[in-house]
Amino acid sequence: MQKIKYGVLDKLLRADLSRAEMDFILHISHYQDDTGCVSGIYYRDICEALQISYQTFYDVLRSLQAKEIIKVDKAFYGDWDVTILDNSFQNGITGYVSTGDDLFLDPEFQKCGPQEKLLALEFLKIAKNPSNGGKYRIGKEKLLEKYGKLFSVTKRIILRYLHRLKRFFVMSITEGIYYIRPNAHFAEKNSGKTDTELLREHVNRFVLRRNRATYTGKEGKEASKLLTQYAGQVPDNRTLIRLFSEAVLESIRIRNAGIRNRYKWNRRLNPKFVHRLLQEKILNQPQMAK
Secondary structure, three states: OOEEEHHHHHHHHOOOOOHHHHHHHHHHHHHOOOOOEEEEEEHHHHHHHHOOOHHHHHHHHHHHHHOOOEEEEEEEOOEEEEEEOOOOOOOOOOOEEEOOOHHHHOHHHHOOOHHHHHHHHHHHHHHOOHHHOOOEEEEHHHHHHHHHHHHOOOHHHHHHHHHHHOOOEEEEEEOOEEEEEEOOOOOOOOOOOOHHHHHHHHHHHHHHHHOOOEOOHHHHHHHHHHHHHOHHHOOOHHHHHHHHHHHHHHHHHHHOOOOOOHHHOOOEOOHHHHHHHHHHHHHOOHHHHO
């Protein structure tokens, strides 16, 4: 679910986000399930992806919690389950901005500051509303005043933001009216991965890490395919994640049944064995047995 609901965007616009906080929200939005939860957020992965320090990572978690934008649950040593509050799509997919568009993959966009990124999200939200005909229409002075007040910056700064965003939006002024529409080159999802692919890869990575499994690239891909193969047979993502994790751990335990010292266990992943165990666990689920 590479999506941010309109209500969540409104909160972000008023939250005075730092660059790290904004980038964190955009990054984890790529891996959330339909409840807005991202399981297995690992501090090293985030720090590497966003080029931030460990301390900044912890500061971001605390700050976004205090601003009531996320909820954080300690799930395992070194990682967390993070939920973007009010970003559930369980009751249908309506009223959202897609963070999966090519815009968000562009290196120049990634260099933008938090307020520029928020302004881009706001433009996408308004322009893509069917009633607006694919464009955002607003008086120049009203635009400068509205967003200058919202971000607590001068009109000159807003003009600077607009100049930076011209790469991603087609902007024109006619008789004092701004017409802003997304640049078609950045407005579609062409080069990024699908929601399913991103979620599958993320889940596979953190489950194998939690179980300290060792594996080749081929073995990792074979295991990750199980998450797609059985997604339709399990009622929700969290149940599938739990069963998959249990199957991986059980496969390791069985392989090392005669070794008491866990530090001496052979933790090499066996995708075929995990597959068999996962099948058994799914069949033994009460809802599957009916």
